[in-house]
Amino acid sequence: MYDLLTGPLLWVVFIVTFVGLAVRVVMYIRGLDWKLDRVAYRPFLGHGLKHGVRSIVAFLIPFKAHSWRSRPLFTILFFAFHIGLLVTPIFLEAHNAMLEQSLGIRLPGLPAVVADVLAWTVVVGGVFMALRRIAFPEVRILTTAYDYLLIVISVAPFVTGLIARYELGSYDFWLCLHILTGEIWLLALPFTKLSHVVLFFMSRMQLGMDYGIKRGGMKGTSMSW
Amino acid sequence: MPEGTLCNRQPITTEEQLKLVLNDKGGKQYYAEMEELEVDSDKLWGAIQKTLKSRTKTWLDICAHCGLCAESCFLYQVNGRKPEQVPSYKIQSTLGEIIKKKGKVSNEFMRHCMDVAWSWCTCCNRCGQFCPHGIDMGVMFSYLRGLLYSQGFVPWELKIGSGMHRVYRAQMDVTTEDWTETCEWMAEENEEEWPGLEIPIDKEGADIMYTCNAREPKHYPEDIAEAAILFHVAGENWTVPSEGWEQTSLSMFAGDWECCKDNVANVYAALERLKPKRAIGTECGHAHRATVIEGPYWVGREDGQPPVPYMHYVEWLLEALETGKIKIDPEKRIKEPVTLQDSCNYVRNQGLKNVTRKIIEYIVEPGYFREMAPNKEYNYCCGGGGGFNGIGKYRPQRNVALLKKLQQIKATGAKLVIAPCHNCWDAIRDLEEEYKIGIRWSFLKPLIIEMMVVPDHLKPEE
Numbered sequence: 001m002y003d004l005l006t007g008p009l010l011w012v013v014f015i016v017t018f019v020g021l022a023v024r025v026v027m028y029i030r031g032l033d034w035k036l037d038r039v040a041y042r043p044f045l046g047h048g049l050k051h052g053v054r055s056i057v058a059f060l061i062p063f064k065a066h067s068w069r070s071r072p073l074f075t076i077l078f079f080a081f082h083i084g085l086l087v088t089p090i091f092l093e094a095h096n097a098m099l100e101q102s103l104g105i106r107l108p109g110l111p112a113v114v115a116d117v118l119a120w121t122v123v124v125g126g127v128f129m130a131l132r133r134i135a136f137p138e139v140r141i142l143t144t145a146y147d148y149l150l151i152v153i154s155v156a157p158f159v160t161g162l163i164a165r166y167e168l169g170s171y172d173f174w175l176c177l178h179i180l181t182g183e184i185w186l187l188a189l190p191f192t193k194l195s196h197v198v199l200f201f202m203s204r205m206q207l208g209m210d211y212g213i214k215r216g217g218m219k220g221t222s223m224s225w
Numbered sequence: 226m227p228e229g230t231l232c233n234r235q236p237i238t239t240e241e242q243l244k245l246v247l248n249d250k251g252g253k254q255y256y257a258e259m260e261e262l263e264v265d266s267d268k269l270w271g272a273i274q275k276t277l278k279s280r281t282k283t284w285l286d287i288c289a290h291c292g293l294c295a296e297s298c299f300l301y302q303v304n305g306r307k308p309e310q311v312p313s314y315k316i317q318s319t320l321g322e323i324i325k326k327k328g329k330v331s332n333e334f335m336r337h338c339m340d341v342a343w344s345w346c347t348c349c350n351r352c353g354q355f356c357p358h359g360i361d362m363g364v365m366f367s368y369l370r371g372l373l374y375s376q377g378f379v380p381w382e383l384k385i386g387s388g389m390h391r392v393y394r395a396q397m398d399v400t401t402e403d404w405t406e407t408c409e410w411m412a413e414e415n416e417e418e419w420p421g422l423e424i425p426i427d428k429e430g431a432d433i434m435y436t437c438n439a440r441e442p443k444h445y446p447e448d449i450a451e452a453a454i455l456f457h458v459a460g461e462n463w464t465v466p467s468e469g470w471e472q473t474s475l476s477m478f479a480g481d482w483e484c485c486k487d488n489v490a491n492v493y494a495a496l497e498r499l500k501p502k503r504a505i506g507t508e509c510g511h512a513h514r515a516t517v518i519e520g521p522y523w524v525g526r527e528d529g530q531p532p533v534p535y536m537h538y539v540e541w542l543l544e545a546l547e548t549g550k551i552k553i554d555p556e557k558r559i560k561e562p563v564t565l566q567d568s569c570n571y572v573r574n575q576g577l578k579n580v581t582r583k584i585i586e587y588i589v590e591p592g593y594f595r596e597m598a599p600n601k602e603y604n605y606c607c608g609g610g611g612g613f614n615g616i617g618k619y620r621p622q623r624n625v626a627l628l629k630k631l632q633q634i635k636a637t638g639a640k641l642v643i644a645p646c647h648n649c650w651d652a653i654r655d656l657e658e659e660y661k662i663g664i665r666w667s668f669l670k671p672l673i674i675e676m677m678v679v680p681d682h683l684k685p686e687e
Contacts, residue, residue: 216576
């Protein structure tokens with residue numbers, strides 16, 4: 001089972017995920033339409049790109065965008081959750097060992113304690129994200145079962161990974177489940193709302209260009225949106 | 226009944242039809258017919274397939290339902306923070322549903338969408354600044370309005386409004402003759418006090434072509450006179466076109482995109498005919514957005530720019546103050562608490578926030594200017610934007626919407642509100658009429674005329 005999950009299946013998952021995400025990016029760009037969007041993308045490309053990047057950066061840095069300042073607790077939770085989600089799988093020592101085995105390269109590894117903290121952050125963050133959906137009426141009204149499913153998909157590899165790491169119960173069982181849930185998570189990226197992993201950059205870039213070219217950038221103001 | 230005589234999917238294109246709908250007082254028959262209006266699902270879905278591309282599609286797809294947009298919406302705030310007023314919910318439960326159901330929605334649902342699109346959102350675009358994914362619900366509501374308009378589900382006044390634009394090429398029944406006569410009348414009326422005052426019509430090759438809002442010739446022609454006086458004192462070589470003088474677009478509020486294009490083409494035709502060096506529009510936010518910001522795209526100008534540089538009135542005014550064409554008498558500066566209303570349509574949507582503040586420095590005695598909070602690109606809508614002001618059916622909702630601006634103005638302690646936008650001006654006037662908080666409101670033109678230094682040679686002979 002382990003061999004199957006980490007062998008051919010893993011390769012298929014990687015290919016589907018990364019090709020899928022690339023397709024979504026290409027489709028997004030191809031679907032832009034200066035007339036429908038009412039943004040002169042081409043004639044003011046330089047201007048647009050500059051403000052597009054500015055917009056992305058503003059939302060990638062905690063508390064930089066005005067929006068992040070309006071709900072500080074949410075912002076901290078949100079960033080911690082996302083940092084844990086992205087950093088842990090890429091720099092985890094055990095993943096690095098697998099990477100070295102198959103491709104002969106390795107990335108800097110995370111000290112075990114940092115990896116633990118990050119993984120727990122994701123789990124706790126996920127629980128709070130779910131609780132927040134229940135607690136606040138303005139979020140509850142928007143929430144569907146699909147939103148909870150996405151939290152489960154995102155957090156499951158971390159829960160199973162932690163159980164395996166602490167060797168609670170059968171290590172092999174939890175390891176296999178960890179790999180399986182990780183693969184489900186990867187496969188979900190291009191096909192679900194988790195596609196925001198790339199489409200966030202596309203959408204922000206587009207709105208940044210919109211503001212940069214049409215809604216103030218050309219008038220010399222740099223609005224924070 | 227598939228379509229009514231007054232309420233139907235056809236735009237108003239003739240004067241007879243316009244009068245027919247107009248004579249239906251308050252839209253009684255119109256709204257009654259709307260209850261029977263059939264939804265043309267194929268046409269609706271066809272339009273969506275043609276126009277729902279990357280931007281809107283992705284926005285609807287990736288909304289993370291985080292609710293971060295809730296507090297950004299002034300209508301959410303003033304309506305008791307009802308979850309139904311969360312911007313994301315508003316658009317997902319209307320446009321989102323239409324798309325999910327591939328256009329197969331009921332008449333009742335379309336009428337609900339109309340209520341939401343025109344009375345729960347003023348398309349102020351503020352929510353877009355708070356969404357981590359860069360989702361602009363105001364843009365999507367504009368899109369939804371277009372779909373609703375094409376199906377005949379549009380408030381009575383806006384059906385008439387876009388009809389007016391189609392028939393008279395003005396938001397009111399101001400004909401070319403009415404317009405030019407008003408200009409002549411205003412010049413004559415003020416000639417005694419301002420010797421040599423002119424409102425030149427159709428002068429070719431002038432430095433400035435001035436355009437305005439049809440409300441001015443119709444209801445407050447003194448605004449045109451004031452523009453003329455200021456251009457006169459500034460020594461500008463200017464003109465107004467006999468055709469293509471009206472730069473507003475109720476059709477933009479209505480979602481009648483075909484008509485929007487026609488309005489703008491009409492103004493641009495005047496620019497091409499008279500070949501001015503540049504154009505200046507009046508103190509109006511939506512007119513500026515329609516003619517200068519979105520207009521170029523409607524007529525298919527790939528660079529997104531009007532044919533000649535086209536400025537909002539505040540830009541010209543600041544230039545006139547900075548170059549000394551207009552000088553302010555320091556003694557006459559405003560010496561009472563005063564605040565400024567930032568119009569969404571040229572502040573949030575074109576970055577002109579500092580221009581108005583520099584004008585304030587010229588005309589307000591230091592220490593008297595009070596900023597609203599929040600302000601600049603984070604300002605709240607006046608409460609009557611996006612056509613909200615003019616729709617009788619939604620007057621109660623509009624009056625609630627005014628509460629946010631009321632709180633903001635009261636918190637500044639200002640007695641005078643400078644509102645360089647027709648729509649904001651109207652909303653603030655209604656706010657005072659409705660809630661009586663003891664404020665005054667003004668465009669910039671009359672204030673400047675009161676306090677400017679008039680060169681001796683322009684004064685009337687004693």
